[in-house]
Amino acid sequence: MSRANKLMVGLLAGWCVARLVSAAAAEGEINIGARRELFVDQLLIDRLEGARLELHAPQPREIVLKFDQPWEGLYCGYETVLKDGDLFRFYYRGMPAARHTLDVEVTCVAESRDGVNWTRPKLGLFEVQGTKDNNVVLARHRGCHNFAPFIDANPDAPADQRYKALGGTGAPGLIAFASPDGIHWRELQPEPVITKGAFDSQNNAFWSESEKQYVCYFRVFRDSVRWIARTTSQDFIHWTEPVDLELDGKPRQHLYTNQIDPYVRAPHLYLGLPTRFLPGRRVVTDEEAFRIGTPKEWNYANDCTDILLASARGGVDFKRTFLEAYVRPGFDLENWTSRANYAARGIVQTGERELSLYVKHHSGYPSNHVRRYSLRPDGFVSVSGPYGGGQMITKPFVFSGNRLNINYSTSAAGGLRVELQTADGKPIEGFSLADCPEIIGDRIEHTVNWKSGADVSKLAGQTVRLRFELQDADLYSLQFCEGS
Numbered sequence: 001m002s003r004a005n006k007l008m009v010g011l012l013a014g015w016c017v018a019r020l021v022s023a024a025a026a027e028g029e030i031n032i033g034a035r036r037e038l039f040v041d042q043l044l045i046d047r048l049e050g051a052r053l054e055l056h057a058p059q060p061r062e063i064v065l066k067f068d069q070p071w072e073g074l075y076c077g078y079e080t081v082l083k084d085g086d087l088f089r090f091y092y093r094g095m096p097a098a099r100h101t102l103d104v105e106v107t108c109v110a111e112s113r114d115g116v117n118w119t120r121p122k123l124g125l126f127e128v129q130g131t132k133d134n135n136v137v138l139a140r141h142r143g144c145h146n147f148a149p150f151i152d153a154n155p156d157a158p159a160d161q162r163y164k165a166l167g168g169t170g171a172p173g174l175i176a177f178a179s180p181d182g183i184h185w186r187e188l189q190p191e192p193v194i195t196k197g198a199f200d201s202q203n204n205a206f207w208s209e210s211e212k213q214y215v216c217y218f219r220v221f222r223d224s225v226r227w228i229a230r231t232t233s234q235d236f237i238h239w240t241e242p243v244d245l246e247l248d249g250k251p252r253q254h255l256y257t258n259q260i261d262p263y264v265r266a267p268h269l270y271l272g273l274p275t276r277f278l279p280g281r282r283v284v285t286d287e288e289a290f291r292i293g294t295p296k297e298w299n300y301a302n303d304c305t306d307i308l309l310a311s312a313r314g315g316v317d318f319k320r321t322f323l324e325a326y327v328r329p330g331f332d333l334e335n336w337t338s339r340a341n342y343a344a345r346g347i348v349q350t351g352e353r354e355l356s357l358y359v360k361h362h363s364g365y366p367s368n369h370v371r372r373y374s375l376r377p378d379g380f381v382s383v384s385g386p387y388g389g390g391q392m393i394t395k396p397f398v399f400s401g402n403r404l405n406i407n408y409s410t411s412a413a414g415g416l417r418v419e420l421q422t423a424d425g426k427p428i429e430g431f432s433l434a435d436c437p438e439i440i441g442d443r444i445e446h447t448v449n450w451k452s453g454a455d456v457s458k459l460a461g462q463t464v465r466l467r468f469e470l471q472d473a474d475l476y477s478l479q480f481c482e483g484s
Helices: 003-026 286-292
Strands: 030-033 036-038 045-049 052-055 059-066 077-084 087-094 106-112 136-139 148-151 163-167 175-179 204-208 213-222 225-233 261-263 266-272 275-278 304-307 310-312 348-351 354-361 369-375 381-385 390-394 397-399 403-422 442-447 464-481
Touching: 036 266, 045 052, 077 148, 077 348, 077 354, 148 204, 163 204, 204 261, 381 390, 381 403, 397 464
Parallel strands: 030 397
Antiparallel strands: 036 464, 045 390, 052 381, 059 369, 077 087, 087 106, 106 136, 148 163, 163 175, 204 213, 213 225, 261 266, 266 310, 275 304, 348 354, 354 369, 381 464, 390 464, 403 442, 403 464
């Protein structure tokens, strides 16, 4: 066959696959395409037999930032971590006194090349506490209370609006900001752009690659409980009527922050690290509160917090697959008083085998700080099989690509196998469990092979299922993709 004919055949095959995938999607089937899928929700799971979903808490690492500068202080908060090329930026509110006034609250930034070692750039933009030798990027503006920036991934965003942010509380609403460099900020207009909400928390916006629009998740109160609403926009100025996120059959709980953001390795999937706030749930005794110097403002001794893992895929979708805490307060008594455990918005990759997230601890104390936590890529939740064995069978779906990659871990005695099935659950010839050599080890990305090889391109665009057999093994994510 000539090179031209081979090219034509390849183009025709690609067109046929695209038509099949499009048709399947039109009929309401799950179309995962070549996206990486995690198990933070149960979108793909039809049934678990002997296996279970397991939540994997991140591991506490070093303290990366102490809020010990005069313009920072005891009540720093509402943090955001961003990665811009090879530079990490950490934005946060400086607040040395317990009052929300223009002369107290400022917006600060720290920078890092590795996500571990952070420095404060000396910007000289605003005089605060008698000096311009500081890292303040915004001052004497009501947006400083909860300034929440992001890097705009919209391909049509102007160069001088490469960074955007929202900030403001209560009436009249959220102000839109823009910056070419993340340092020099300006209002896009004096009037607020989102007005229907409480906003007295961190209100997080971003450009959604999957939805092709701006999305904002923000604070509302429902039945006197802190909750989350969502609105969307095409231009970051005009926003749709807000909608509340669904409860998904779970109890309404105070979610003080939401920290919802596209996951770096699968941006169609939004991950949140909301702080669960428990007003009136007291742990420290009077003697302990006196000994550790618990602040008397804002019922600090009478409340406590922890951090959940949540996910969303757009619209009103909101999943708390686990109501168990993702980050617990731990041993420190200073983490058992009000507003002590708040995750920064943003989960970033700091190594080939490492994600990092950042949590503010000891709020209200001189030791107020941020600690880094780490976990394996995609390692939030696994499908876990015990030593006695278990299996997961997915719902029917369609995919694109010619390889199946998985992120997995087994014990030395454990292992897993993978089977491709028809939509009605019958093993596909050449791709059964018996055709799959046992997979053992611990790999972030592993291409599944059967006796005939790894190529699954002939099944692309068809409706299939996956069956995983797991023995003392964990499956963190899967992805069909192109490979050789």
